[in-house]
Structures are given as C-alpha cells and as structure tokens.
Amino acid sequence: MEGSSSSIPVVFTKLRIDTNTQKHFSKNVTIEIPYEKLDLVLEQPVDFESLRANGFDIKKLFQDQGWLSYFDILNGPVYTQLVKDFWKRCDIITQEEADKEYNNKVAENPDKNRGKSRIELGLREFTETEIRSGCTGYEVTITQSTIA
Numbered sequence: 001m002e003g004s005s006s007s008i009p010v011v012f013t014k015l016r017i018d019t020n021t022q023k024h025f026s027k028n029v030t031i032e033i034p035y036e037k038l039d040l041v042l043e044q045p046v047d048f049e050s051l052r053a054n055g056f057d058i059k060k061l062f063q064d065q066g067w068l069s070y071f072d073i074l075n076g077p078v079y080t081q082l083v084k085d086f087w088k089r090c091d092i093i094t095q096e097e098a099d100k101e102y103n104n105k106v107a108e109n110p111d112k113n114r115g116k117s118r119i120e121l122g123l124r125e126f127t128e129t130e131i132r133s134g135c136t137g138y139e140v141t142i143t144q145s146t147i148a
Contacts, residue, residue: 027134
C-alpha cells in the first residue's frame with residue numbers, strides 16, 4: 001500500500017492522514033513499553049480454497065455481497081513494527097481533552113481568541129473521540145467513523 005493515495009484501499013480513504021503539510025510530523029512516545037513486550041493479535045487469513053476443498057464453498061456468498069476486497073485487506077501484509085510504533089505514540093482525545101485544547105488556545109490571547117471557532121484558532125474540527133498518532137512522518141487520526 002505504498003505510494004500515492006490512489007493505491008489506498010477504499011475502506012481506508014476516510015482515514016485522516018495529513019499529507020498536505022510541508023514539514024515532517026514528529027510525535028513523542030506516550031507509552032513507555034518495550035517493543036518486544038507489545039503483542040499483536042494478527043487475524044487469521046481466510047483461505048476460500050481450503051474451505052472449498054473441505055466442503056464449504058462459500059466464496060460466492062461473499063463475492064455477491066461485495067466483500068472480497070475486505071478479505072484481500074485481511075489477508076494482506078501486516079507491518080508489525082509500524083503498528084507498534086503507532087500505538088506507542090498515540091493519544092486518545094475525548095471531548096474533555098478537545099475542550100481543554102480549545103481553552104488553552106483561547107488563553108494564549110484571550111482578547112484576540114475569545115469567541116472564535118476551533119478552525120479559526122488553527123485547531124481541527126472535533127466531532128468524536130479520536131486516536132491521534134504519528135507514523136513515518138505523517139499525523140494520523142482514527143475515529144469510530146473511520147473504522148465503521
């Protein structure tokens with residue numbers, strides 16, 4: 001899945017990755033756990049041919065519903081070091097943290113910033129709890145909506 005955004009599977013097109021910034025995004029480690037102690041639970045690949053050979057020819061059922069590309073993603077590569085690095089650097093931003101972020105920005109210059117929107121203050125719009133992290137120089141934000 002390297003390369004241009006056109007190579008990103010359709011299920012990940014809502015994943016917010018800020019590629020418009022000119023500078024490298026760097027995020028400090030927020031969880032002090034050694035990489036070797038982070039265990040990943042990897043999905044088991046779905047092998048439709050093995051299922052068919054054992055009397056369970058179900059591939060057409062998923063094909064008719066348009067789910068085969070989902071199984072391609074499940075059966076695709078997992079970059080374990082990248083996943084571990086993402087989670088070691090993540091922050092969970094709830095409404096409470098977003099409100100604190102806004103209030104801190106207003107407090108920087110109350111006369112100038114009071115009454116302005118998050119966007120006007122240079123903050124991103126906040127609509128739901130976010131997982132914010134950084135990978136390979138890019139800021140990544142995951143929400144329940146992007147997963148759904």
